[in-house]
Structure formats: structure tokens, C-alpha cells
Amino acid sequence: MNWKNAFSTSIGKKLQMSLTGLFLILFLIVHCYINAQIFYNDGGVRFTEAAHFMGTNFVIRTIELGLFAFLILHVVQGLLLWAKNRARRGTRYAVSAGNQTSRWYSRSMALLGTLVLLFLILHLSKFWGPNRLSQTTGHGELDLFTMMRDEFQVTWIVIVYILGCIALGWHLLHGFYSAFQTLGLGTSKYKGLLKGIGVAFSIIVPIIFALMPISFYMGWIS
Amino acid sequence: MEHYTMNLTLKVWKQKNKNEKGRFETYPVKGISSEMSFLEMFDVLNEQLVAEGKEPIAFDHDCREGICGACSMYINGRAHGPWHNTTTCQLHMRQYKDGDTIVVEPWRANSFPVIKDLVVDRSSFDRIIQAGGYISVNTGNAVDANSLPIEKQKADESFAAAACIGCGACVAACPNASAMLFVSAKVSHLALLPQGDPERKTRAVNMVEQMDKEGFGSCTNIGACEAECPKGISLENIARLNREYIGSVFSGSSDKA
Numbered sequence A: 001m002n003w004k005n006a007f008s009t010s011i012g013k014k015l016q017m018s019l020t021g022l023f024l025i026l027f028l029i030v031h032c033y034i035n036a037q038i039f040y041n042d043g044g045v046r047f048t049e050a051a052h053f054m055g056t057n058f059v060i061r062t063i064e065l066g067l068f069a070f071l072i073l074h075v076v077q078g079l080l081l082w083a084k085n086r087a088r089r090g091t092r093y094a095v096s097a098g099n100q101t102s103r104w105y106s107r108s109m110a111l112l113g114t115l116v117l118l119f120l121i122l123h124l125s126k127f128w129g130p131n132r133l134s135q136t137t138g139h140g141e142l143d144l145f146t147m148m149r150d151e152f153q154v155t156w157i158v159i160v161y162i163l164g165c166i167a168l169g170w171h172l173l174h175g176f177y178s179a180f181q182t183l184g185l186g187t188s189k190y191k192g193l194l195k196g197i198g199v200a201f202s203i204i205v206p207i208i209f210a211l212m213p214i215s216f217y218m219g220w221i222s
Numbered sequence B: 001m002e003h004y005t006m007n008l009t010l011k012v013w014k015q016k017n018k019n020e021k022g023r024f025e026t027y028p029v030k031g032i033s034s035e036m037s038f039l040e041m042f043d044v045l046n047e048q049l050v051a052e053g054k055e056p057i058a059f060d061h062d063c064r065e066g067i068c069g070a071c072s073m074y075i076n077g078r079a080h081g082p083w084h085n086t087t088t089c090q091l092h093m094r095q096y097k098d099g100d101t102i103v104v105e106p107w108r109a110n111s112f113p114v115i116k117d118l119v120v121d122r123s124s125f126d127r128i129i130q131a132g133g134y135i136s137v138n139t140g141n142a143v144d145a146n147s148l149p150i151e152k153q154k155a156d157e158s159f160a161a162a163a164c165i166g167c168g169a170c171v172a173a174c175p176n177a178s179a180m181l182f183v184s185a186k187v188s189h190l191a192l193l194p195q196g197d198p199e200r201k202t203r204a205v206n207m208v209e210q211m212d213k214e215g216f217g218s219c220t221n222i223g224a225c226e227a228e229c230p231k232g233i234s235l236e237n238i239a240r241l242n243r244e245y246i247g248s249v250f251s252g253s254s255d256k257a
């Protein structure tokens, strides 16, 4: 077994999903921390400072490229695995076990992931896209704080953001622990701890994200 | 619990052979005792069919005491029926009441093609074992059992993994039709013992490659296998298989055996 085909067997593909997933989780933590600066309610001063650093620092911008590569790998590999695995059953069961033997969100990772992806496309087209476009065309950075404040006055956008966060939460509820199980850490010693952290993470992080549009909409942040 | 008799309606998958398309047949069964096992209920039905000059339903069975793994039946959406840690032969009719309808299907996975009715071909499991589920032992006098010191905990874990009877319920229950729980049990019981050491670096990789070749789906950590395994094989074995796999990839000395 060499490096090249180590990642191409079924376990190899699982490792791809696990490692890219963990990287995306790391990204979520950073993104959440930066954006949570708005809760200082200082007219966006601290947030803008942090966003400026993230948007202009050379190292961060390089990691950003890697992030997109990993995201695409995670999405493509995930969908391919879903299609392949579905076909492995052949004839479907007339009666299936449903929730008696497993959790619905564990069985619905492709669906939840697709919902998160759709949300992400909308999200990127609202903030990241216009900002990078403005930067690369020499118009400088946009005022993301003001953009947030304006966007999050629109009811449907706020609702879509909340739904996106809910889908993310369910996706993480399976994905977080699953990533560690794939790395072989689902042992009696670590299982409980990792599952606990996973559940907490999957609830807390999406709630913090969802509170951002909600806070602007409700006028808690100005 | 009081002993009682019941009449049931059975919907059973009938399929002539590998190539024919199957279908469900409905059979009424009468006078089933609550003391019978599920397979004994099938015996009654088959005797009835033979008496009527019809073809009996083909199903796999051997030990009828929960140790061979032959009795594959997918009963009302559950591998081996609804009881925890139980094979079909150990499922008893007291689970059901008069008038119930029971749907019985074969294991469904491309890697377990139906041979006839409820009987599936599980030789893909044998080929996975042949790819690496063995150890090298020299012939000659049997070695004294106590000559190799083995930690109690490891011996216990190995023993628990060795309890796998190769029934295939994990594959049948997995939404991906993955064989990871089976393979992980077979890798684990050897990986935990010094006897398994010589082939350690190649075993996991070779067995996983064979598993893929047989066309099983890939594991997404759903856990339906663990919930349905009659021998209580734990997902911790899958974590161990993943570690063994990663270990042999990184160790460098992992040429094919």
C-alpha cells in the first residue's frame, strides 16, 4: 500500500471525508469567532478590524485557497460516495428499519450537506463574493458590517440563514464524531468525551451563527 | 407468560434463482404456538406447503442455537427480527400476536446475491477472510497454551470480536450495505493477539481491498450494524480497523503479503 492508493479504498475515501471535514470544522471555529465580534455592539469596529486582517493577510488568503479545495473535495467525494453506496443495496427493502436502528441525520448526510451547500452559495454571493471582487478590481474592501446590517433587514434572508444554521447543526451532529471515529479514535476511552464535545459543538456554533442575522433583524445590534 | 396459539399472515420473498426477478407471496399460517422459534414457524408453513403439493420456501439454517450465523432473514424491516442480540433461530413466536402480518425478505446487498427465496450467497465473506483473516502457524507439536503471556483485557476484547459468526446482518442492516463491522471484527480478534502480529501490516489493507472488490458499500459511521449484530460486535472494532489501516499505510513496510 502506498500513499497514492491509500486514499482510494473505501477507508481511504472515508479518511478524505474525515480530514476535510475536520478542516472545515476548524474554519467554522475561526469564522464564528471573528463574526462574533459584532456582539460587542461597537458599531462594527472590532469586527471590521478582524475582517480586514482575514481579508488581506497573505497567509490567511493562501489558506483560503486550501479551504476551497477541501470544501470542493468534501462535497464531490461525499456525493459520489452517496450515489455509490445507494447502488450497493440493489433491490430496496419493502419494509425498512428507519429510526429503530439508526438516526435519521446519520442516514441523511448527503441531503443535509446539500442544504448547507445551497445556503453557502447564497451566503458567499452576498458577502465574500462581492468583497473579493471589489478587492481584486482595485476598489478596496467593502464595509461588511454595513452590508450585514442591510441584508439582515430582509425577512426571507434571515429565515434562509436560520434554516442554513439548522441544517449545519444536524450535519455536524453526525459529522463531528464521525470524523474522529474514522481516524480510529472511537475507543471506549475517548468515545464519550468526543461525542459530548460533538453534541455541544453542533448546538452552540450554529446558534451563535444564527444569532447574527437575528440580532440585526431585531435591532439588538446597530 | 401464558402459552397461546396464533394465526398469522406471512409475506415472503420468493425468487427462483439468481437471475429471475423475485416477488412477494402471501401465506396464511394457522395454529402457531407462542413457544415456537421463528424457524419452527417456517417449518410448519413448509410442511403445510408440501402437503398441498406446493414448493416449500427455501431458507438458510443450521445450528438453530444462535452460533452458526446461517439463519438470515430480514423480518418486518429488521435483520433477524426485532430482538436485540438475537439470531432468527432464537427469535420466538411470543413476540407476535394473533392476526399479525409479518414481511420476510432476504438480506439485500449486491454482494449477497439471492440464490433462492430467502437464501443468499455469502461467499464474498469467505473471500475477504482468505485475503487476510488468518495467521501463520508452524506445524508440529501443539504449543503450551500458557507459553504466550496475553493481557487479560486484550484477551477479552479479542474474544469479544471473535464472537462474530459471519451472519451478514451488519451488511443487511447498513443503509450502505457495508461490511465494515464484519471485517473489523475479523481484523480485531487477530490484531489484539501476538499470534496475529506477523501479518499485521498487511492484513487490514488486504482485507479492505478485497471488501471493496466484492462490491460492499463504504462505511459512513451510521451504526445500524452495531444495533443489529446478534453478537454485540462493537463499533470500537471499526475504529480499530481504521487505526490498523492507517497504521499499515504509514508504517512503510507494507508490501503485499
Ligand code: SF4
Residues within 6 Å of the ligand: B069, B163, B164, B165, B166, B167, B168, B169, B170, B171, B181, B182, B185, B225, B228, B229, B230, B231, B232, B233
Ligand atoms: S459483525 Fe455481527 S452482524 Fe456482522 S457478520 Fe459478524 S456477527 Fe454478523
Ligand code: FES
Residues within 6 Å of the ligand: B060, B061, B062, B063, B064, B065, B066, B067, B068, B069, B070, B071, B087, B088, B089, B090
Ligand atoms: S441457525 Fe445457526 S445461528 Fe441461527
